[in-house]
Amino acid sequence: MTDIALAPPSLDLRHMVRRKLFPTPLSGLVSLIGIALISWLAWALIRWAILDAVFFGTPDECKQAAGACWAVITTRWRLMFFGLYPYDEHWRSAFGCLTLIAVIVLSCIPWFWTALRISVLWVVSFTIFVVLMRGGLFGLSVITEDKWGGLALSIFIFAGTSLLGMPLAIMLALLRRSPLPLVAKLSGLFIDTVRSLPLITILFTVAILLPIIVPGLAGTKITRVICGMAVFFAAYQAEIIRSGIQSLPVGQEEAAKALGLNYWQRTRKIILPQAFRRALPPTVSQFAISFKEVALVIVIGIFDFLASGNAAYGSGDWAFAYVEVYAFMAFVYFIFVFSLSRYGAYLERRMRVGK
Amino acid sequence: MPAAVSIKNLDKFYGDFQALRDVSLTVTEGEKVVICGPSGSGKSTLIRCINRLEEHQAGSIDVLGTVLDDNTGHIDAIRREVGMVFQNFNLFPHMTILENCVLAPMLVRKTPRAEAEEMAMHFLKKVHIPEQAMKYPGELSGGQQQRVAIARALCMKPKIMLFDEPTSALDPEMISEVLDVMVSLAREGMTMICVTHEMGFARQVADKVIFMDRGQIIETNPPTEFFDNPQHDRTKTFLSQVLAH
Amino acid sequence: MFQSRKTNAFLIQAVIGLVVVAALVLFVRYAQRSLEAQNMTSGFAFLWRSTGWDVGFSLIPYTINDPYWRVILVGILNTLFLGLIGLALATIIGIIVGALRTSVNPVMSFLGTLYVESIRNVPMILQAFFWYAVFTHLPPPRQSIDLGGMMFLSARGIFVPWLNVSTFAAGFAGVAFGCAVLLALTFSLLPRRSLFQRTLYPKLSRLALLGGILFAAAVLFFGRNTDGLFQLPQLKGLNFTGGLRVSPEFAALLTAMSLYGGAFLGEIIRAGFLSVNRGQIEAAHALGLSGWHVFTRVRLPLALRAVLPTLTNQYVWLIKATTLGIAVGFSDFFLVISTSINQSGQTLELIAILMAGFLVINNVLAGVMNFINARIKLRGTQLRI
Numbered sequence: 001m002t003d004i005a006l007a008p009p010s011l012d013l014r015h016m017v018r019r020k021l022f023p024t025p026l027s028g029l030v031s032l033i034g035i036a037l038i039s040w041l042a043w044a045l046i047r048w049a050i051l052d053a054v055f056f057g058t059p060d061e062c063k064q065a066a067g068a069c070w071a072v073i074t075t076r077w078r079l080m081f082f083g084l085y086p087y088d089e090h091w092r093s094a095f096g097c098l099t100l101i102a103v104i105v106l107s108c109i110p111w112f113w114t115a116l117r118i119s120v121l122w123v124v125s126f127t128i129f130v131v132l133m134r135g136g137l138f139g140l141s142v143i144t145e146d147k148w149g150g151l152a153l154s155i156f157i158f159a160g161t162s163l164l165g166m167p168l169a170i171m172l173a174l175l176r177r178s179p180l181p182l183v184a185k186l187s188g189l190f191i192d193t194v195r196s197l198p199l200i201t202i203l204f205t206v207a208i209l210l211p212i213i214v215p216g217l218a219g220t221k222i223t224r225v226i227c228g229m230a231v232f233f234a235a236y237q238a239e240i241i242r243s244g245i246q247s248l249p250v251g252q253e254e255a256a257k258a259l260g261l262n263y264w265q266r267t268r269k270i271i272l273p274q275a276f277r278r279a280l281p282p283t284v285s286q287f288a289i290s291f292k293e294v295a296l297v298i299v300i301g302i303f304d305f306l307a308s309g310n311a312a313y314g315s316g317d318w319a320f321a322y323v324e325v326y327a328f329m330a331f332v333y334f335i336f337v338f339s340l341s342r343y344g345a346y347l348e349r350r351m352r353v354g355k
Numbered sequence: 356m357p358a359a360v361s362i363k364n365l366d367k368f369y370g371d372f373q374a375l376r377d378v379s380l381t382v383t384e385g386e387k388v389v390i391c392g393p394s395g396s397g398k399s400t401l402i403r404c405i406n407r408l409e410e411h412q413a414g415s416i417d418v419l420g421t422v423l424d425d426n427t428g429h430i431d432a433i434r435r436e437v438g439m440v441f442q443n444f445n446l447f448p449h450m451t452i453l454e455n456c457v458l459a460p461m462l463v464r465k466t467p468r469a470e471a472e473e474m475a476m477h478f479l480k481k482v483h484i485p486e487q488a489m490k491y492p493g494e495l496s497g498g499q500q501q502r503v504a505i506a507r508a509l510c511m512k513p514k515i516m517l518f519d520e521p522t523s524a525l526d527p528e529m530i531s532e533v534l535d536v537m538v539s540l541a542r543e544g545m546t547m548i549c550v551t552h553e554m555g556f557a558r559q560v561a562d563k564v565i566f567m568d569r570g571q572i573i574e575t576n577p578p579t580e581f582f583d584n585p586q587h588d589r590t591k592t593f594l595s596q597v598l599a600h
Numbered sequence: 601m602f603q604s605r606k607t608n609a610f611l612i613q614a615v616i617g618l619v620v621v622a623a624l625v626l627f628v629r630y631a632q633r634s635l636e637a638q639n640m641t642s643g644f645a646f647l648w649r650s651t652g653w654d655v656g657f658s659l660i661p662y663t664i665n666d667p668y669w670r671v672i673l674v675g676i677l678n679t680l681f682l683g684l685i686g687l688a689l690a691t692i693i694g695i696i697v698g699a700l701r702t703s704v705n706p707v708m709s710f711l712g713t714l715y716v717e718s719i720r721n722v723p724m725i726l727q728a729f730f731w732y733a734v735f736t737h738l739p740p741p742r743q744s745i746d747l748g749g750m751m752f753l754s755a756r757g758i759f760v761p762w763l764n765v766s767t768f769a770a771g772f773a774g775v776a777f778g779c780a781v782l783l784a785l786t787f788s789l790l791p792r793r794s795l796f797q798r799t800l801y802p803k804l805s806r807l808a809l810l811g812g813i814l815f816a817a818a819v820l821f822f823g824r825n826t827d828g829l830f831q832l833p834q835l836k837g838l839n840f841t842g843g844l845r846v847s848p849e850f851a852a853l854l855t856a857m858s859l860y861g862g863a864f865l866g867e868i869i870r871a872g873f874l875s876v877n878r879g880q881i882e883a884a885h886a887l888g889l890s891g892w893h894v895f896t897r898v899r900l901p902l903a904l905r906a907v908l909p910t911l912t913n914q915y916v917w918l919i920k921a922t923t924l925g926i927a928v929g930f931s932d933f934f935l936v937i938s939t940s941i942n943q944s945g946q947t948l949e950l951i952a953i954l955m956a957g958f959l960v961i962n963n964v965l966a967g968v969m970n971f972i973n974a975r976i977k978l979r980g981t982q983l984r985i
Binding site for chain 2: 793795798880882883885886887889890893897979981982983984
């Protein structure tokens with residue numbers, strides 16, 4: 001019985017590769033096929049998207065090339081990003097866009113996670129966006145909402161939905177937890193009904209049917225759409241917040257009551273902050289989903305990013321380049337949504353470790 | 356007598372950590388071996404290597420004449436003849452007790468259902484819970500679940516039974532019902548390798564008791580010598596801690 | 601009196617109730633008056649009026665002279681048809697993707713991740729538009745892509761061979777197969793209290809399924825039309841005749857739904873596989889069960905039980921996603937309703953029908969899934985999982 005200090009078996013790369021990829025002949029074959037497939041795909045993609053691609057030029061030059069026709073993007077990018085916004089004022093749309101994107105990124109920093117700071121951040125930047133886009137102040141020319149379009153409009157709808165939807169969600173969540181059974185049941189009914197309807201039907205109702213049914217209450221189409229999406233967002237987010245509240249130990253509310261805090265004080269200072277912390281990962285997911293759902297507004301005739309993309313290749317010269325346009329749009333969406341989901345996953349890991 | 360299990364110079368690593376150092380052990384047919392030691396000593400790892408739930412890096416393991424290596428044919432043959440009882444029972448929660456017991460015989464040994472069920476009821480009677488046959492594992496107490504686990508393993512008519520701390524997860528009042536089953540199994544001549552802290556059981560049933568510490572076998576002796584005359588200091592320390600209460 | 605919490609609560613709720621009811625009534629009256637002012641009548645009598653317009657795709661016979669209730673039925677059937685096939689395909693893709701992602705082989709796992717991340721992060725409507733563009737940019741029928749002389753891909757649609765049987769035979773075979781499936785399901789779900797039942801029922805279940813397939817095949821064979829059992833699409837002039845035409849709209853939406861749904865279902869199923877306790881897998885291996893048996897008898901059933909509620913949510917979402925039909929022009933329930941509103945002006949009634957329809961579909965789907973969940977969920981409180 002000697003204490004032999006044996007070296008562990010060789011864990012060099014060859015060994016690892018052999019064990020993980022080729023433990024059995026069948027597994028090895030599958031690995032080889034998989035690697036061949038991936039390499040072939042990667043090579044075909046690089047050749048199409050970069051090597052043989054045409055980055056600038058006319059439609060004819062593009063048609064003659066074997067690769068991707070990115071010229072459609074480089075020629076039509078203004079349409080896709082800004083829609084039908086007047087050419088000279090594109091800088092306003094661009095700045096507005098960047099402001100909102102900056103705000104979304106800043107919202108991910110924990111320093112901003114108090115009700116006051118985050119509300120101020122969003123309200124201020126939203127106002128900046130509207131002032132820039134709409135004009136009328138500081139010598140900027142007035143450009144009404146019907147001329148807004150493209151990616152800027154998509155981001156605007158997303159920001160509006162979040163800004164309106166979050167307070168609504170908190171309200172609905174608290175109403176559903178009300179001790180008054182009628183209130184709880186009514187809000188529960190409302191939430192469940194909204195959640196069981198497809199978003200398109202809600203958008204259709206508010207955008208197209210509401211002006212017919214109640215001509216007085218119209219407002220602009222975009223306003224109605226944002227309200228509709230906000231309500232839909234709020235219904236889902238309310239359930240997420242409610243789970244957050246329900247996951248708190250009962251003792252928290254009891255201790256707050258025992259200290260003599262009234263309902264609003266308890267809710268604002270004790271319950272909601274903690275509930276939000278717990279509900280943060282699914283909330284970030286919900287934001288990612290919401291951003292994807294903004295694309296649905298194309299169905300009711302709003303000239304968002306997707307619609308402007310369709311128009312970019314739509315008719316005429318660039319009609320053959322639809323794959324490139326969709327690929328580009330998919331890429332833009334991918335960056336936004338993937339970053340949000342990764343951030344949500346990171347938050348979830350951090351919270352689990354903290355426990 | 357031919358060896359049921361023959362382990363020679365076994366080494367096992369988890370990454371850089373060596374869990375088993377040069378372990379050698381022979382168990383003959385019908386022998387009852389108890390392995391004890393502090394946690395992290397490698398006792399569970401050792402018996403899990405016997406039915407290839409863990410892989411060893413160096414040395415050799417022979418079970419009932421078959422070499423244990425990467426060959427799936429060998430592994431399957433060995434698993435058919437070696438039964439295992441786990442600390443957390445590991446009954447299949449979505450099947451009834453009866454189904455738990457007949458699943459392997461029907462699928463592996465191709466026993467027809469009527470025969471398999473008869474055999475299952477026989478073993479359930481042996482562990483004293485035939486009336487629970489149609490219940491689900493979640494509806495039974497811990498002690499009952501562990502007895503079912505023993506019956507399930509026995510339904511495959513194994514030649515060797517491995518026990519990995521079978522009573523460690525049980526409430527104290529249920530430990531004896533499980534130990535009683537194990538004792539009667541031992542009396543019938545089953546080859547058993549048990550990792551356990553139950554020293555009373557070891558004294559009663561074991562042919563030899565092994566003490567392991569930090570991946571090595573420190574001491575092997577028949578129970579009377581082991582408990583009355585421990586030779587190594589580490590064994591003495593361990594025994595004084597375990598037998599204190 | 602106003603000090604008592606119970607009385608206060610009662611009074612407040614009474615007031616809220618009255619306000620809500622009053623608001624609803626006022627809203628409906630206002631809406632009705634504005635609709636009348638625009639010469640849109642109310643009432644459900646329009647349902648028996650003929651529509652005067654056609655739909656792109658219908659499972660049941662439909663002409664422009666048929667009444668509104670029939671076109672609504674067409675829409676509902678289309679939604680259910682697309683929904684069920686989409687759900688089935690998405691589930692199959694989901695199981696494959698889930699298995700890939702949980703594979704020990706890093707190459708397989710990477711392929712799975714590649715698929716999931718590329719599909720999940722792009723809106724489904726964009727994918728639907730993309731596939732629609734792909735399918736409508738296929739060559740015209742004369743130059744269609746020929747797959748083995750049997751399948752043709754063209755801009756007018758995908759033409760596949762189809763059964764050439766009398767309607768009676770098709771109906772009879774369908775009903776017989778449906779009954780066989782129900783019989784098989786009944787035998788697998790019936791409780792088995794005696795050895796006799798435990799031996800017999802699995803065999804009967806398999807027999808019923810097999811018998812159903814054979815019987816339906818026989819009926820189809822004997823009920824075939826004079827020019828052969830299968831009808832191959834044939835190019836005649838500018839278009840194809842015979843065979844089945846899968847319209848580009850349907851193909852696009854089905855592709856988008858299956859791929860997108862498959863990505864999400866794959867993640868859910870993966871979570872399910874990961875949640876299965878290692879101990880049970882080890883016990884199954886220790887008993888000598890083969891890898892396949894460990895997967896089908898232990899891993900898969902337990903993974904399924906773990907994720908059934910999440911799966912239900914995703915299925916409900918997928919059914920709602922069929923409303924994207926309006927984007928590509930597939931006549932699903934929603935497109936039919938919105939066209940009806942356009943053409944008939946019966947806004948409020950049709951919205952009510954739309955909402956009621958989706959509520960019913962979703963609740964039935966959720967109800968069925970919850971029933972299955974209650975039947976198969978793990979029993980008892982003493983599980984050590």
